[in-house]
Amino acid sequence: MYGKGLRALTLATLVALTATFALVVFWAPNDADQGFIQKIFYVHVPVAIVTLVAYVVGGIFAFKQLRTDDRKWDVRSYVVIHIALIFNVVGLLTGAIWAKASWGHWWVWDEPTLVSFLIVFLLYATYQPLRFSIEDPERQARYASVFAVIAGAFVPLNFMAVRMASSLVHPRTFATAEGGLPGEMMFVFLVSLVAMSLLFWLLVKYEITQKNVTWQIRALRRRLLGDDAVAPIGRSAAPTIAPEAAKPLGQRPRVSYENSPEARSRGPEEIAT
Amino acid sequence: MRSREPRPMRPTWVLLRKDLLLERRAPESVPAMVLFSITTFVLFHFGLGRDEVEGSLAAGVLLVTILFAAILGINRLFVSEQAEGGFDAVLLAPIDRTALFLSKAMALFLFLTLVELVAVPAFAILLLGPSPWDALGGLVVVLALVNGALALVGALVSALAIRTRSRDLIVPMIGLPLLVPALIAASRSCAPLLAEGGASWPAAKWLAVLALYDLVFGLLAYAVFDFLLED
Incomplete structure (x- = not known):
């Protein structure tokens, strides 16, 4: 089946998230200056880190798609960037709330994380429009991958430039003069980081599984009922053609498997998950 | 018999010459960008309600104007290739496809330089408070780097x-967010050059x-440009 290990991962994510929120609310010490509201830090910063790493990972997947011309990398790159965009919005909102609570303004240009987040969001917000404006699925995959590679490399460069430009009043949580976070805070933060990473991974897996299942059902319906019974997919920003692995057995061209013994030994289900 | 020594840059020069020839015979991008820049200075005059600008405000006005003018040129950059089958010609020719990227980036660089030759003096006359002469050397360096960024990112986008x-x-x-770091660095560089009371x-x-x-975008573009032509 698709989504092997999905249930275990779901449970692990639930446990980790519950533990994180319990620790954040009941155990982590209140900040001396900012009080309880500072605890949004345990959501904001891990979400931000996961987002930025995910954008870079999306770029790496896209690079693999360009190198191998294998559609599964396009699907992965698309899904990672899609979920990262959602995390990006969450990061922006929690950042704005934190800024309002601690500085009294919804937006602070002095905070480099928030500003680079906005710029990166504006850039990645064009990923789907770009895909949507290219009809040929193959060209869509290739152009989207080129975009993802450029944007993935842009993320750290942008972060550096914005950080240099800001006037450094942002709380440098990890490198203050007193030696950074107290141990308890650091522990809660790391737990939260693990939980957010798990959540991200889970959402990515769910979306990939959903796409694979949809493709498989379409392919099966087409074989059972004939081509006319299945309505064609219209223009879409998402990848519309299944990777070879998502097609039912017997329809796959054998040629593509000849040169890779590991692909031959794997079942069709496991490749796409 | 002609010499057969390899000349890897020759396709680039040929393509660049074609672009410059096209622009000379039927000027299209450069006049539009020049007019756009001067109109934008007028708009800034009324929009800001100021007769003279200096320092970081001047840097911002000048660089944002150049950035937006560049977008006009970037939009038109590959139009002739698309309309007249230039892409197919490059694909059919036994040359490295990166030559097309290099020639386009160089063409855009030259177009922007031409635009700035008019737009920067116009800016100095219309809006700039302090004398531009002290800043000239620094401006040339900064604008050359800015043109490089605009040309590389522009040709790619x-x-x-x-x-x-x-x-x-x-x-x-896509282009404007990608150019934000370049704009940050360029405006921070230009601000002291255009500061009131002497350039530093x-x-x-x-x-x-x-x-x-x-450098980063040059290498990136070099690595990925091939994939944009592949079909």
Whole structure:
């Protein structure tokens, strides 16, 4: 089946998230200056880190798609960037709330994380429009991958430039003069980081599984009922053609498997998950 | 018999010559960009309600104007290739496809330089408070680096957008966020040059950031451009 290990991962994510929120609310010490509201830090910063790493990972997947011309990398790159965009919005909102609570303004240009987040969001917000404006699925995959590679490399460069430009009043949580976070805070933060990473991974897996299942059902319906019974997919920003692995057995061209013994030994289900 | 020594840059020069010839015979991008820049200065005059600007405000007005003018040129950069089958010709010819990218980036660089030759003096006359003469050397360096950034990113984005349905929308949407770091570094470099009471040389770190930006995007574009032509 698709989504092997999905249930275990779901449970692990639930446990980790519950533990994180319990620790954040009941155990982590209140900040001396900012009080309880500072605890949004345990959501904001891990979400931000996961987002930025995910954008870079999306770029790496896209690079693999360009190198191998294998559609599964396009699907992965698309899904990672899609979920990262959602995390990006969450990061922006929690950042704005934190800024309002601690500085009294919804937006602070002095905070480099928030500003680079906005710029990166504006850039990645064009990923789907770009895909949507290219009809040929193959060209869509290739152009989207080129975009993802450029944007993935842009993320750290942008972060550096914005950080240099800001006037450094942002709380440098990890490198203050007193030696950074107290141990308890650091522990809660790391737990939260693990939980957010798990959540991200889970959402990515769910979306990939959903796409694979949809493709498989379409392919099966087409074989059972004939081509006319299945309505064609219209223009879409998402990848519309299944990777070879998502097609039912017997329809796959054998040629593509000849040169890779590991692909031959794997079942069709496991490749796409 | 002609010599057979390899000349790897020759396709680039040929393609660049074609672009410059096209622009000379039927001027299109450069006049539009020049007019756009001067109109934007007038708009800034009324929009800001100021007769003279200096320092970081002047840097911002000048650089944002150049950035938006560049978007006009970037939109038009591959139009002749798309309309007249230049892409197919490059694909059919036994040359490295990167030659097309290099020639387009160079053409855009030259177009922007031409635009700035008119737009910067116009800016100095219309809006700039302090005398531009002290700043001239620094401005040349900064604008050369800015043109490099605009040319590299512009040629890449233009190639990405040209065969999409809505290229006029895609170019500014992708191009402007990508150029934010370049704009940050360029405006920080220009601000001391255009400051009231005498120009001072910009901080080396901002010039370094601009140069790094040019380098990174040059290498990136070199690596990925081939994939945009592949079909």
